[in-house]
Amino acid sequence: MDMSLREDITAAVKTAMLARDAERTSTLRMIQAKLKDTDIAARPKGVTAIPDDEIFAMLRSMIKSRRDSVTLYRQGGREELAAKEEAEIAVIEEFLPQTLAGEALREAIAAAIAETGASSAKDMGKVIGALKAKHGAALDMGVASAAVKAALG
Structure with missing residues (x-):
């Protein structure tokens, strides 16, 4: 099985850490943690590592929840929190393929x-x-x- 998407995420974490980019490192670690949780949840089905298409679905769900948060933060006048969520969305989107539109x-x-x-x-x-x-x-x-x-x- 091709592990390139996982390797891309791991490499991005290392690069962000070396660049001392705390926000980016934090978001990438969040992706890794979510991926680990998703892998663990798949274990009873006999899957040790979820395939890329399921990783893409996981990333999209992470983006969706952040978009919902952005809306709520903006309604509550919390622009700095909305901006933080949008920065996380931008990092997560880097790992998704170009979507058909x-x-x-x-x-x-x-x-x-x-x-x-x-x-x-x-x-x-x-x-x-x-x-x-x-x-x-x-x-x-x-x-x-x-x-x-x-x-x-």
Whole structure:
């Protein structure tokens, strides 16, 4: 199994530590801790290390919770805390592949609809399944589902 994503994260921690970049080091260590917890949670299923696509999902969930926090901090007038969360989001996003968006996403959805023969919102699951199979890590599922729903609606 290719461990390059894990190696990238470990290398980034070392680089940030050598650069004495405390905020970046802290965020990267947070990613490592979350990854370790996720690996441990997968052990009963016989998995010693989760694959990259699950690491991407974990990173996206970390980003989503931080975006929610940014919204709440801004509503509460806590700009410095919102800025800290946004800085963490930027570091986490460095490890995600470029996400499909705009025209590329529309084309991928059109191809998945054609491939599955989907004709209505009832077929949304089939289209999402086909998209995940082909583009997995490059999908932001929230954006993709909304776009599929619109395309089928």
